Amino acid sequence: MRIFLAPMEGVVDQHVRALLTDLGGIDGCVTEFVRVTDHLLPEKVFRRYCPELQTDCRTPSGTPVRIQLLGGKPGPMAANAARAAALGAATIDLNFGCPAKTVNKNDGGARLLQQPERVGGIVAAVRNAVPKSTQVTAKIRLGFEDKSRYLDNALAVFEAGADELVVHARSKKDGYRPPAYWEYIGSIRENIAIPVIANGEIWSVSDYRRCRQLSGCEDVMLGRGLLACPDLARQIKTAAGTANCTPLTWGRICQLLFDYYLQTKALYPGKFLGNRVKQWLVYLRLRYPQAIEFFEAIKRHRDAAAIESVFQRHLQAFQT
Template identity: 55%
Template sequence: MRLFLAPMEGLVDDLVRDLLTDVGGIDRCVTEFVRVTNGLLPPRVFHRYAPEMDQGWQTPRGIPVALQLLGSDCEQMARHAERAAALGAPQIDLNFGCPAKTVNKHRGGAVLLDDPPLMADLVSAVRGAVPSHIPVTAKIRLGYGDRSMGVACARAVEAAGAAELCVHARSKVDGYRPPAYWESIAEIRQSVGLPVIANGDVWSVDDYWRCREVTGCDQVMIGRGLIARPDLARQIRASQRGEPTTPMGWPDVVGLIQRYGERLADHVEERHVTGRLKQWVNYTRRHFPEAEAGWPSLKRHKALAPFNEALRETVRMPMAEPLGE
């Protein structure tokens, strides 16, 4: 009954992985994807995506971190996987699900779902390039233009040697619009023998249990739900044990977001710091009325100091209604 933190490009970096795994309940993390094109990337690029390599590819809490690669050139993907393995990566995950237009235009991510044979070749090339004890895994969607390719893609990556498959329950065209088609994950799970991880639209403890019931999967990956509710994995763990738990309150969430901003400011320009903090706060509006009430003010600030002051003000201001589940 493992819980995984999903990679979210442009948001879930090593700092967020540290903060969320410290809250608790997460069994494994995956990096943002390393884009593989032409030429072998130097170790410093791998380190930028996975600073955890300095501590045995684990977060400070001791949670393992897998490296994700994205690309469509078998030789280059194999070379980069080999380098990642040499750098100590405990798992190589292949991204066949990114819906970004720029990525798909350059034949990466979800566009490959229309070409299961190429997906199989990529998995096979990476599998052959790394030691047998390092699992090669994949993440897919249900298809590109529609949701008809999930089973074919799953069978292709299984036949090529993938050890595990994560399925986001939408097509590329679906984007992130609800609903997530969990029943399609159930169909995939029944069609392959490798472990299948369910992903998509788990925003609450109730969602987690419904997802498991529909998909039949006992492993779940959560992305946006853990940004919106940072202690969701911890709540789910308590529910698995049948224990009560007190959900994290808004003041604690504010403290978490501010700690992220303080640490991020040491690495990137201020305007990028507030941009990422706004992303995080925007997700929390789903569950926290205080975030919804403060959003009109928060979204205007580009400098960190006034943003932080507006964020602190949300702890004191009257609450609005949240956006809902």
């Protein structure tokens, strides 16, 4: 069983990757997507999206990090993949799943799923451009407007030489609305001979079990579920008998949030101070009732002293 932390643009940066992987249970991470157009990007862009390049593409706790590229042209995607590999990336991940309108309007993400031959062309170009020792992985959805070509796209990724495939079990049109159609992933697994990782709508241990039953996948990728429950990966592995942990208390979660606030404080001065913490609290409210009160207490504050005062009250009240 492997559990991966999904990339989430504007949410899962190197700080979140470090904090969540330090809790344990996570076997790999993927960066936010590096947008590729017509040009070879400078080294500093890759290092900005993946500061872990300085540490052998691993978080401080040693968890591997994959660099994700997004774009619609084989040539530039291949050239930028080669540069990322030369900088030390052990795995290049290709994004064919992003549902964002801006991305799709600019010939990227899930839009490419309308043309499986283009998906395969990009995967093949990248595979040929990087060393054999560099893994090439891809992430798809089940389709764009519908799910009719889900298997065509999976086969295109496989036949083009990818080492692994992540499948978000919804179409672009489905967005993030439940349910996730995990049974389609089971069909994909029966037709391709590379590892398949299930993604989408896994919020709990019971969700994981049902996903595994319908998809046949032991390996999963968690996104919003891990933000709502930061130790969900450990809980899944504990339930499966491969780890041993007790669920985190709100006191521990609050300390985690405070550490995140301190790490990112200098990055978001003035009117943006605390925005990342507030964003994370939106997810935590789904699992922890105390996060609702915390969010209400902090949501209008922009002053460091006021924000830190709220933290101190909650840390004192719930610390274990």
